[in-house]
Amino acid sequence: MLKNQTRRLLIWLLFWTGLLTNLPVAYAHGEKALEPFIRTRTIQWFDVQWSEPNVSVNDEVVVTGKFHVAEDWPVSVPKPDASFLNISVPGPVMIRTERYLNGQPWVNSVALQPGADYDFKVVLKARFPGRFHIHPFFNLKDAGPVMGPGQWINIGGNAADFTNRITTLNGDVIDMESYGLVNGAIWHGLWFAIGLGWLLWWVRHPLFLPRYKLMAAGREDILVTNQDRTLAKVILVAVPVIVLSASAITQSRHPNSIPLQTALDRIEPLAQEVNTLVKVKVSKAEYRVSARSMILTAEIRNNSLSPIRIGEFSTAGLRFLNSDIEMPMPKAADPLTINDSLHVSDKTPIAPGETRTLTFDATDANWKNEKLDGLINDSDSRLGGLLFFYGEDGSRLIASISAAVLPRFN
Amino acid sequence: MASNLSDINIQPYSGEKARLSRTFDYLILVLAFFLFIGAFHLHVALTVGDWDFWQDWKDRQWWPLVTPLMMITFPAAVQSLLWQHFRLPLGATLCISCLLIGTWITRIFAYHYWNFFPVNMVLPSTMLPSALVLDVILMLTNSVTYTAILGGSAFALLFYPSNWPIFGMFHETIEMGGSQLTVADLFGFQYIRAGMPEYLRIIERGTLRTYGQVATPLSAFFSAMLCTLMYSLWWNIGRWLATVRYLKNI
Numbered sequence: 001m002l003k004n005q006t007r008r009l010l011i012w013l014l015f016w017t018g019l020l021t022n023l024p025v026a027y028a029h030g031e032k033a034l035e036p037f038i039r040t041r042t043i044q045w046f047d048v049q050w051s052e053p054n055v056s057v058n059d060e061v062v063v064t065g066k067f068h069v070a071e072d073w074p075v076s077v078p079k080p081d082a083s084f085l086n087i088s089v090p091g092p093v094m095i096r097t098e099r100y101l102n103g104q105p106w107v108n109s110v111a112l113q114p115g116a117d118y119d120f121k122v123v124l125k126a127r128f129p130g131r132f133h134i135h136p137f138f139n140l141k142d143a144g145p146v147m148g149p150g151q152w153i154n155i156g157g158n159a160a161d162f163t164n165r166i167t168t169l170n171g172d173v174i175d176m177e178s179y180g181l182v183n184g185a186i187w188h189g190l191w192f193a194i195g196l197g198w199l200l201w202w203v204r205h206p207l208f209l210p211r212y213k214l215m216a217a218g219r220e221d222i223l224v225t226n227q228d229r230t231l232a233k234v235i236l237v238a239v240p241v242i243v244l245s246a247s248a249i250t251q252s253r254h255p256n257s258i259p260l261q262t263a264l265d266r267i268e269p270l271a272q273e274v275n276t277l278v279k280v281k282v283s284k285a286e287y288r289v290s291a292r293s294m295i296l297t298a299e300i301r302n303n304s305l306s307p308i309r310i311g312e313f314s315t316a317g318l319r320f321l322n323s324d325i326e327m328p329m330p331k332a333a334d335p336l337t338i339n340d341s342l343h344v345s346d347k348t349p350i351a352p353g354e355t356r357t358l359t360f361d362a363t364d365a366n367w368k369n370e371k372l373d374g375l376i377n378d379s380d381s382r383l384g385g386l387l388f389f390y391g392e393d394g395s396r397l398i399a400s401i402s403a404a405v406l407p408r409f410n
Numbered sequence: 411m412a413s414n415l416s417d418i419n420i421q422p423y424s425g426e427k428a429r430l431s432r433t434f435d436y437l438i439l440v441l442a443f444f445l446f447i448g449a450f451h452l453h454v455a456l457t458v459g460d461w462d463f464w465q466d467w468k469d470r471q472w473w474p475l476v477t478p479l480m481m482i483t484f485p486a487a488v489q490s491l492l493w494q495h496f497r498l499p500l501g502a503t504l505c506i507s508c509l510l511i512g513t514w515i516t517r518i519f520a521y522h523y524w525n526f527f528p529v530n531m532v533l534p535s536t537m538l539p540s541a542l543v544l545d546v547i548l549m550l551t552n553s554v555t556y557t558a559i560l561g562g563s564a565f566a567l568l569f570y571p572s573n574w575p576i577f578g579m580f581h582e583t584i585e586m587g588g589s590q591l592t593v594a595d596l597f598g599f600q601y602i603r604a605g606m607p608e609y610l611r612i613i614e615r616g617t618l619r620t621y622g623q624v625a626t627p628l629s630a631f632f633s634a635m636l637c638t639l640m641y642s643l644w645w646n647i648g649r650w651l652a653t654v655r656y657l658k659n660i
Contacts, residue, residue: 082609083609084607084608084609086602086604086607087602087604088604089602089604090525091524091525091526091527091602092525092526092527092600092601092602092603093526094602095600095601095602096599096600096602097600098587099599104587105586105587105588105589106587107586107587107589107591107595107599107608108608108609109607109608109609127526128526137604139607139609139610141607141609145604164600166584166593166596167584168582168583168584168593169582169583169584169585169590170582170583172582174582174593176528176530176593176596176597176600177528177530178528178530179530179579179580179593180530180533180576180577180579180580181528181529181530181533183575183576183579184530184533184576184577187536187575187576188510188514188534188536188576191536191538191539191572192507192510192538194538194542195503195506195507195538195541195542196507198500198503198542198545199500199503199504199507202498202499202500203435203439206423206428206431206432206435207435207438207439207496207498208431208434208435208438208496208657209423209431209434209435209657209660210423210431211495211496211497211498212495212496212654212657215495215496215497220497223496223497224497224499224549228549229549229550232499232545232546232549232550233546233550235542235543235546236543236546236547236550239539239542239543239568240539240543240564240568242539243539243568243571243572244571246571246574246575247570247571247572247574247575247578249575250574250575250578250579251574251578253578253579254578254579254581254582256582256583257578257579257581257582257583257592258581258583258590258592259469259470259581259592259614259625260466260467260468260469260470260581260592260594260595260611260613260614261589261590261591261592261595262469262611262613262614262615264609
């Protein structure tokens with residue numbers, strides 16, 4: 001009997017140990033959680049670049065890039081009146097020391113304009129050693145986080161070496177890692193000691209049963225003594241005196257202190273880069289479920305002075321590349337940048353001034369892996385993205401497109 | 411009057427019974443300690459939440475309004491039980507002490523060691539001065555009405571000045587990108603919180619504006635008024651939900 005129980009216990013122990021040791025490590029940041037119509041038709045990222053990915057504690061990492069705010073903003077998502085460019089990191093393993101939007105310093109949230117283009121730069125400083133997958137992303141008020149392209153960053157060195165000193169307007173140099181900590185601990189310790197003294201004052205006597213019996217016997221008068229009352233009166237006077245005096249002293253030490261700052265930043269968009277010399281009107285979009293293929297038919301008008309061809313379709317971090325076109329490629333291999341995944345029906349360039357209807361498909365399993373195929377089951381089944389055209393002279397034109405998507409199941 | 415219970419004439423227990431009674435005291439205290447650390451801490455985390463978690467949420471309008479209002483709850487209920495049945499004026503101090511122990515444990519282990527935030531960015535606020543005053547007002551007045559009005563008001567009014575010596579220095583100004591910020595704001599900008607964009611901060615918002623450009627006293631007095639009501643409500647919740655029926659059988 002005992003043997004059987006021991007064996008059963010061992011089997012359970014082995015089962016749970018095996019299960020727990022084989023748990024996969026989660027690296028994602030919920031970037032696939034948001035509905036595809038939000039990920040493809042709100043913030044459309046492009047040209048996102050990272051500086052050196054191998055750094056040491058205290059080194060800088062710089063992220064730069066651009067984004068287009070989609071014209072076809074989903075009706076169910078509030079307009080981007082308060083938006084915050086954030087960095088997805090597992091806690092502040094890096095700190096953000098600078099951030100710029102269109103070259104302007106940018107601290108708080110900002111209102112973005114649908115249809116407009118922006119460029120950004122974020123300067124990070126490595127704080128904690130490790131290997132971290134990091135994305136720039138937008139927190140959109142009342143909508144959620146829209147992720148940009150990610151990058152692995154390796155931070156070496158020792159966390160204890162990290163420094164973050166800043167200078168206040170008074171000229172004092174302070175260490176952000178420890179500023180005010182000892183002072184806070186002392187005040188908490190002081191009040192905790194006084195509170196503990198008050199508790200011990202009562203706990204030193206018998207408590208619940210005797211006091212309850214005395215209350216029941218109508219002898220509550222002897223449960224609070226004159227000594228107790230005297231101590232209470234001292235506390236009633238001393239505590240407010242200490243509090244108000246300390247507050248006044250603090251105020252005199254920091255006469256130039258100000259309230260927390262809450263203003264939204266106001267930053268105008270860049271000169272338009274998207275939807276300028278090429279106009280694209282999508283007339284049909286089908287998603288072939290079994291082939292993981294998005295097939296788009298669009299009327300394209302080339303208003304530029306150079307013949308152009310479609311080189312890339314980018315949506316929600318996925319980049320479908322046309323291998324027939326030479327274009328700048330990312331430095332590091334990225335599983336979301338897929339070569340030879342964009343196929344165009346007519347490979348001849350669209351001449352300047354010409355309007356042509358083309359069919360092209362963006363085909364890859366990442367439609368499913370990235371949970372973008374959920375679009376066909378959403379309340380809003382419209383897809384958005386950026387279509388990149390390349391001229392024979394190497395020039396690039398970008399169009400933001402959107403269309404309702406029809407599913408095809410065979 | 412006798413100075414302590416061992417000197418008084420009406421001593422219900424002696425010898426082994428007295429020893430067991432004392433053991434019972436310690437048992438209840440230890441249970442209460444862990445109960446209040448867990449329950450009150452959870453209550454404050456869910457209701458005061460970010461205002462207590464982060465330096466850059468401790469504004470002059472909502473922080474002194476919300477924090478006392480949500481922190482007077484458990485103290486009022488526990489005072490109700492301990493004062494009505496045991497004449498023990500320590501309910502508020504006990505609750506707030508337990509809360510602070512739980513809060514410090516969380517800030518150090520969860521926020522600092524687990525999530526890498528510097529401890530000074532997540533310093534908790536203290537309500538112990540307010541709690542002490544609330545306890546002694548209940549004891550000296552022996553009146554729920556007076557305690558609700560005077561104690562509840564003092565609980566709220568003492569909050570901001572109690573905490574200003576801890577947090578005042580975080581309101582020193584720095585220059586960032588051509589505009590002034592507080593050191594507290596800089597914490598929010600530099601130490602990245604992926605789930606906490608700047609616009610989520612509920613600071614300096616709403617129609618509770620300044621009076622002659624002074625905001626905090628307006629919030630503090632509004633909080634004082636609400637605390638008198640909240641105290642009465644939670645006193646009665648304590649009265650309705652706590653029972654000593656099992657003690658009657660001992």
